[in-house]
Amino acid sequence: MICISLDERWDLNFLKSLNNIEFAEIRMDRMDLTETDIKEIFSQPKKLIATCRPGYLSENKRLSYLLNAIEAGSSFVDIELESDSRIKKSVIDLARKKGCTIIISYHDYNKTPSQDALNGIVRLCLIEGAHIAKVACKINSVSDAARLLGILGNKDFENRLIVVGMGEKGRLVRAIASFFGGVFTYASMEKGKETADGQIENRELKHIVEVLAGV
Numbered sequence: 001m002i003c004i005s006l007d008e009r010w011d012l013n014f015l016k017s018l019n020n021i022e023f024a025e026i027r028m029d030r031m032d033l034t035e036t037d038i039k040e041i042f043s044q045p046k047k048l049i050a051t052c053r054p055g056y057l058s059e060n061k062r063l064s065y066l067l068n069a070i071e072a073g074s075s076f077v078d079i080e081l082e083s084d085s086r087i088k089k090s091v092i093d094l095a096r097k098k099g100c101t102i103i104i105s106y107h108d109y110n111k112t113p114s115q116d117a118l119n120g121i122v123r124l125c126l127i128e129g130a131h132i133a134k135v136a137c138k139i140n141s142v143s144d145a146a147r148l149l150g151i152l153g154n155k156d157f158e159n160r161l162i163v164v165g166m167g168e169k170g171r172l173v174r175a176i177a178s179f180f181g182g183v184f185t186y187a188s189m190e191k192g193k194e195t196a197d198g199q200i201e202n203r204e205l206k207h208i209v210e211v212l213a214g215v
Contacts (some may be wrong), residue, residue, distance in 0.1 A: 002209070003049065004202055005195040006029070009075035016040045016077075025078070025186065027195050028065045029056040035068050049076040049103065054083065063087045070100050078103040078134065081125055084179040092129045104130035108165065112137040112144035118151045122161060132183055134162040136196070139170035148173055152180040159183065170198040175208045199214040 006015065007027040016037070018024060020096075026041060029052045033041075042048055050069030052062045060134040067090065070077055077100050079091045090102075094104045106124040113121070118135060125133035139145050148163050162183050165173025172186050187202040198210070 001178065002202060002205055003184050003188050003190040004190060005186045005199065007193075007195045007207050010189070012037060013114055016044075016045055018044060021046065021189075023047040023055075023184075025051050025127055025195075026069075027051050027053065028069070029053040029062070033065065038065060038068040039072040042069045047075045049078055050074040051078040054080065059084060059087060063090060066091050067174065068092050074100055076101045076103055076132075078105050080104070081106045081121070081128065088128070096129075097156075101131045102129055103132045103134050103162070104128055105134035105136065107136045107166075110138050112139060112148050115147055115150060118148065119154060122151060122154070122157055125158065126157075130160075132160055132162060133157065134164065136164035136166055137170075138167050139165040139173060139198070140167070140168065142172075145173050149177060149180055151175065152182055164196070166197045168198055171200055174198065174200055175205065176212065178209070179212065184189050 003023050003025050004021055005025040005027060008030040026048055042050060050066055052065045066077055077091055077095050079088050081104050092102055104120045122133045123134055137148055145165060148165060152161060152163060158181060163173060163177050177185050186199060187205040188199045189202055191201045
């Protein structure tokens with residue numbers, strides 16, 4: 001399953017209609033949205049992930065965006081493992097109340113940790129309340145890719161884990177993770193509008209998946 005990741009480079013009217021898109025991540029962190037905008041986007045009858053990464057907005061505004069998205073009917077919410085405990089608790093509590101699937105995500109933009117560390121990170125995400133743990137790491141070698149994919153083989157994490165490879169060498173992980181049990185993977189809508197390093201364009205990723213699946 002492929003989730004299309006969309007950010008502020010897409011017109012607000014497009015985000016409020018999402019024509020021909022059934023599953024998307026809305027990266028709100030660099031968007032200037034009103035409460036009405038958020039309601040219009042996330043009340044659509046589509047599978048949407050509300051994501052608002054730290055570092056761009058104030059923490060209070062970031063929390064407001066995420067809570068409004070959940071209230072509007074977002075199917076998923078993504079909150080970072082390292083987020084302030086107040087924000088994380090508020091998001092998780094409301095998501096549980098509203099039946100919104102909780103993704104707790106971990107990002108390492110420089111390296112891929114050891115196998116033991118990766119397993120520990122996933123366990124911590126699940127302990128903190130994740131329905132799904134997401135682990136995104138910079139892939140610097142083939143062994144990094146193998147190590148990240150390897151945690152999908154842990155039976156304790158079955159159907160509860162997304163792994164994402166960042167960087168050019170991470171494209172391999174993005175292309176094949178779903179074959180090893182990854183819940184879904186992310187793609188860009190168009191080339192040049194990637195929301196993360198190493199992200200593959202949707203049509204290209206679909207083609208790769210179909211070829212590998214023998215469709």
